[in-house]
Amino acid sequence: xxxxxxxxxxxxxxxxxxxxxxxxxxxxxxxxxxxxxxxxxxxxxxxxxxxxxxxxxxxxxxxxxxxxxxxxxxxxxxxxxxxxxxxxxxxxxxxxxxxxxxxxxxxxxxxxxxxxxxxxxxxxxxxxxxxxxxxxxxxxxxxxxxxxxxxxxxxxxxxxxxxxxxxxxxxxxxxxxxxxxxxxxxxxxxxxxxxxxxxxxxxxxxxxxxxxxxxxxxxxxxxxxxxxxxxxxxxxxxxxxxxxxxxxxxxxxxxxxxxxxxxxxxxxxxxxxxxxxxxxxxxxxxxxxxxxxxxxxxxxxxxxxxxxxxxxxxxxxxxxxxxxxxxxxxxxxxxxxxxxxxxxxxxxxxxxxxxxxxxxxxxxxxxxxxxxxxxxxxxxxxxxxxxxxxxxxxxxxxxxxxxxx
Amino acid sequence: xxxxxxxxxxxxxxxxxxxxxxxxxxxxxxxxxxxxxxxxxxxxxxxxxxxxxxxxxxxxxxxxxxxxxxxxxxxxxxxxxxxxxxxxxxxxxxxxxxxxxxxxxxxxxxxxxxxxxxxxxxxxxxxxxxxxxxxxxxxxxxxxxxx
Numbered sequence: 001x002x003x004x005x006x007x008x009x010x011x012x013x014x015x016x017x018x019x020x021x022x023x024x025x026x027x028x029x030x031x032x033x034x035x036x037x038x039x040x041x042x043x044x045x046x047x048x049x050x051x052x053x054x055x056x057x058x059x060x061x062x063x064x065x066x067x068x069x070x071x072x073x074x075x076x077x078x079x080x081x082x083x084x085x086x087x088x089x090x091x092x093x094x095x096x097x098x099x100x101x102x103x104x105x106x107x108x109x110x111x112x113x114x115x116x117x118x119x120x121x122x123x124x125x126x127x128x129x130x131x132x133x134x135x136x137x138x139x140x141x142x143x144x145x146x147x148x149x150x151x152x153x154x155x156x157x158x159x160x161x162x163x164x165x166x167x168x169x170x171x172x173x174x175x176x177x178x179x180x181x182x183x184x185x186x187x188x189x190x191x192x193x194x195x196x197x198x199x200x201x202x203x204x205x206x207x208x209x210x211x212x213x214x215x216x217x218x219x220x221x222x223x224x225x226x227x228x229x230x231x232x233x234x235x236x237x238x239x240x241x242x243x244x245x246x247x248x249x250x251x252x253x254x255x256x257x258x259x260x261x262x263x264x265x266x267x268x269x270x271x272x273x274x275x276x277x278x279x280x281x282x283x284x285x286x287x288x289x290x291x292x293x294x295x296x297x298x299x300x301x302x303x304x305x306x307x308x309x310x311x312x313x314x315x316x317x318x319x320x321x322x323x324x325x326x327x328x329x330x331x332x333x334x335x336x337x338x339x340x341x342x343x344x345x346x347x348x349x350x351x352x353x354x355x356x357x358x359x360x361x362x363x364x365x366x367x368x369x370x371x372x373x374x375x376x377x378x379x380x381x382x383x384x385x386x387x388x389x390x391x392x393x394x395x396x397x398x399x400x401x402x403x404x405x
Numbered sequence: 406x407x408x409x410x411x412x413x414x415x416x417x418x419x420x421x422x423x424x425x426x427x428x429x430x431x432x433x434x435x436x437x438x439x440x441x442x443x444x445x446x447x448x449x450x451x452x453x454x455x456x457x458x459x460x461x462x463x464x465x466x467x468x469x470x471x472x473x474x475x476x477x478x479x480x481x482x483x484x485x486x487x488x489x490x491x492x493x494x495x496x497x498x499x500x501x502x503x504x505x506x507x508x509x510x511x512x513x514x515x516x517x518x519x520x521x522x523x524x525x526x527x528x529x530x531x532x533x534x535x536x537x538x539x540x541x542x543x544x545x546x547x548x549x550x551x552x
Contacts, residue, residue, distance in 0.1 A: 337421075338469070339443075339467065339468035339469060340468075341443045341444075341468040341470075341528075341531070342412070342468050342469045342470070345411075345412075345525075345528065346412065349411070357443075357444065358444065371444060371466065372444050400412055401412055401417050401420070401421075401469060402412075402414070402417030402418060402420070402421050403421065
């Protein structure tokens with residue numbers, strides 16, 4: 001694959017000299033995504049789902065077409081199983097407030113993994129607190145792997161909801177969500193999968209994974225900020241109460257009550273982010289055109305290279321597995337005696353953008369015995385030269401902080 | 406490389422070999438200071454007699470900037486009266502805001518090594534952590550527990 005050619009699709013990469021290695025936080029967007037958003041506003045803008053004049057119909061069509069593209073992208077059975085939200089966090093909160101609060105009772109159990117991003121932990125803490133349910137944790141080994149026998153033992157008759165990320169934003173390891181989903185269903189519970197880190201890097205088939213809910217963000221997969229997706233199985237969505245209420249989610253309203261619109265509009269209260277949805281659809285089409293196989297090849301090449309070089313640096317420690325296959329482009333590391341914020345400060349002085357801190361996964365870092373860490377995360381548009389610049393900088397940090405190499 | 410200029414020898418030396426990073430069992434003022442953005446967490450310990458800071462130390466964890474800044478601060482305020490210490494803190498704060506005069510920065514001695522922080526908004530909280538904690542410690546808390 002021709003990385004240099006693809007980079008030209010990304011204005012920010014062309015116009016700025018940044019070595020952008022913070023893709024797990026948010027990706028960059030290709031011109032076609034920016035154009036799709038602009039075109040919506042320049043040619044098709046009206047408030048979708050309402051209005052009978054042609055322009056409003058065009059806006060509605062563009063929005064609903066985006067829903068079809070999103071359904072196809074994750075292989076949902078029906079476009080109506082796609083709810084547009086702002087981001088993964090909102091998608092998970094929707095399920096927690098709507099499904100969680102109406103299905104979980106005192107004495108029930110909610111199961112999450114210790115590696116969850118705070119956005120897939122705090123909503124479940126809220127449900128547990130409000131219902132009197134117990135929140136339980138699947139622990140992971142230092143390499144990020146889960147013991148499936150242990151997981152199975154944690155899923156009981158009391159378990160109502162299991163929430164787990166498909167790929168950890170710190171470790172980058174792919175969790176066996178399909179196997180876990182089977183265990184969850186045998187006990188009659190439902191499973192929510194956080195796909196924020198998986199959808200930008202691998203083909204996802206929600207039916208094959210047999211998950212009940214699947215949440216992800218547009219901005220991590222080359223789409224605009226402020227648009228995200230919640231996939232939910234139709235039967236579940238139909239019987240769930242609305243999350244937010246107001247305009248555009250009703251059939252009829254009287255002074256005292258309302259009849260809600262059908263799924264998915266029941267869950268999309270207020271004027272929707274149609275331009276964002278259109279931009280996200282453009283991002284999905286762009287990704288499909290390149291293909292995950294080629295994207296993964298480049299991401300793997302860079303990850304393996306960086307892991308191999310860092311492995312040789314005696315004071316640098318990789319968080320998670322040794323094998324690049326188990327990193328999904330994410331390399332989280334620590335440098336002995338140097339605080340991650342100083343690491344990222346020095347890297348940023350060298351023009352390299354990385355993330356430092358607890359990565360919104362404090363329980364995981366505590367579990368791994370780390371206070372905070374630095375994370376470099378790759379996308380297919382990153383080059384081997386950029387990876388080398390990272391390696392070069394990291395190799396000099398201890399010396400620049402006054403320690404011998 | 407540019408990174409070298411900011412993490413100068415004064416800063417790295419105070420970070421690696423801090424003079425005042427140790428416990429102070431007979432401290433009469435102990436106050437925790439936290440910088441949630443970096444996760445810096447220190448306990449400032451002071452011994453105050455007749456309005457004079459006779460001894461001081463800190464323990465805790467954090468980035469090089471927070472640790473070095475606290476260490477430099479303690480070197481400057483021990484032996485000073487509370488008022489003098491607070492005055493030095495004010496000059497330091499002016500330097501970080503970029504409003505201190507040349508002479509004022511000169512008067513800060515080694516703390517002047519942190520001057521460039523004024524161009525690094527993300528790290529200001531790290532640099533001022535010790536100083537902010539000192540101000541709090543010598544404020545209301547200092548009045549009630551000090552000698």
